[in-house]
Amino acid sequence: MPWLESAAFSISVPAGGRYDPPDRFGLANLVCEMTERGAGTRDSRRYIEDLEYLGVDSHSAASNSHIAFAGAMPAENLLPAIEIYSDVLRKPHLPESQFEDAKKVCYQEVLSLEDDLAQQVMLELKRLHYPEPLGRSPLGTLKDLSSATLHDVQTHHETRFRPEGTLIGVAGNIDWHRLVEGVEQLLGDWENRPLPEIEITPSTGGVQHLTQDCQQTHIGVAYPTVPYRHPDYYKARGAVGVLSDGMSSRLFAEIREKRGLCYTVYASLHSLYDHACVLAYAGTSADRAQETLSLLLNEFKRMKDGISEAELDRLKVQIRSNLVMQQESSRSRASAIAGDWYHLGTTRTLAEIQRQIDGLSVNSINEYLECHPPQTFDVVTLGPNALEVSP
Numbered sequence: 001m002p003w004l005e006s007a008a009f010s011i012s013v014p015a016g017g018r019y020d021p022p023d024r025f026g027l028a029n030l031v032c033e034m035t036e037r038g039a040g041t042r043d044s045r046r047y048i049e050d051l052e053y054l055g056v057d058s059h060s061a062a063s064n065s066h067i068a069f070a071g072a073m074p075a076e077n078l079l080p081a082i083e084i085y086s087d088v089l090r091k092p093h094l095p096e097s098q099f100e101d102a103k104k105v106c107y108q109e110v111l112s113l114e115d116d117l118a119q120q121v122m123l124e125l126k127r128l129h130y131p132e133p134l135g136r137s138p139l140g141t142l143k144d145l146s147s148a149t150l151h152d153v154q155t156h157h158e159t160r161f162r163p164e165g166t167l168i169g170v171a172g173n174i175d176w177h178r179l180v181e182g183v184e185q186l187l188g189d190w191e192n193r194p195l196p197e198i199e200i201t202p203s204t205g206g207v208q209h210l211t212q213d214c215q216q217t218h219i220g221v222a223y224p225t226v227p228y229r230h231p232d233y234y235k236a237r238g239a240v241g242v243l244s245d246g247m248s249s250r251l252f253a254e255i256r257e258k259r260g261l262c263y264t265v266y267a268s269l270h271s272l273y274d275h276a277c278v279l280a281y282a283g284t285s286a287d288r289a290q291e292t293l294s295l296l297l298n299e300f301k302r303m304k305d306g307i308s309e310a311e312l313d314r315l316k317v318q319i320r321s322n323l324v325m326q327q328e329s330s331r332s333r334a335s336a337i338a339g340d341w342y343h344l345g346t347t348r349t350l351a352e353i354q355r356q357i358d359g360l361s362v363n364s365i366n367e368y369l370e371c372h373p374p375q376t377f378d379v380v381t382l383g384p385n386a387l388e389v390s391p
Helices: 027-035 044-053 075-090 096-115 117-129 142-147 150-160 176-187 233-244 250-257 286-305 309-327 330-344 350-358 362-371
Strands: 006-013 057-062 067-074 167-172 207-211 216-224 262-271 276-285 378-383
Touching: 006 075, 006 330, 027 057, 027 067, 027 096, 027 142, 027 150, 044 075, 067 075, 067 330, 075 167, 075 176, 096 117, 096 142, 096 150, 117 207, 117 216, 117 276, 117 378, 167 330, 216 286, 233 250, 233 262, 233 276, 233 286, 233 309, 233 362, 250 262, 250 286, 262 286, 276 286, 286 362, 286 378, 309 330, 309 350, 309 362
Parallel strands: 207 378
Antiparallel strands: 006 067, 006 167, 057 067, 216 276, 216 378, 262 276
16 A cells, blocks of 8 residues: 555454353453563563554454454554564563453453443344354453463463464555565564364354343344355345445334434444354334334345345445545555455455445345345343344
């Protein structure tokens, strides 16, 4: 992206929450916090100061599958920034003196869910829908975090931080050959370690209600779809876009605007490597919750009847707009490149994605919906009263 003055990186290590031991949920998130408290020749303070000196706008987080480190900065500082993170990957201090402070940070992230009922619903919905441990929240529980030891953190890092499966995506105004040589010098002798397998068990699925004494009801719905690496992914994405992209989409227009049933409603396609689902959310008042859920499910079922040309035209404009904005962000491109390599084993240019979008037609999406109609709904609700889910 030579027209930019910035560059960005995204480093993803296959060490996320799905790899937490059964009695240590949240360990990966704690490891993520601890790895940035000093690494290599830098103590915790020097680590932060050096990143700030390079102008790095950094971020780290644990997901279900990965621990990810990302940053954007002036282009000339990309390799020095990656040099700092190479120590995070290979030589973190994991200081005992800061272990309890790191725990407190993770406690606060768990406690913050008490004020975010919508996120509670969506995290529980993923857990209900996906096979265990693929739907597990990386935040964990207070009980398990309180039991975690520094030895647990050290073991997780030693076992899970390894070159095989680690992805580094870069984008921006970069010197590719110089970058490759620099990363080779930093990480070329990083040794692999045996990787313990995880056991995957079938999902629970079904309907679940979380009782909460409040005036609102939060509704989450999931149904299966094709993952990102499936040939029909963009057809599935197009169908979800008709449901939820923009204020003219079906869910927004039918449920929020015409009937005023809820203050927010949306659906999105969420993809893991081998599994994917459409996740939908609606927030409404308790007295309108049943009607909102019934109408939400009805809109999903109505998708089997197909979409219109006008809906597809509007959707293509929305997606083109998103691609244009992504083209202006080195951070977005770096993350997308790493995601592409994880799911596809290759990368797609924005032009290739644009051709996929332009190739969508009403017939192709309707044929997809005929073969893959929304069905088998998993539902999580949170509020004062349980709701009925009609078959």
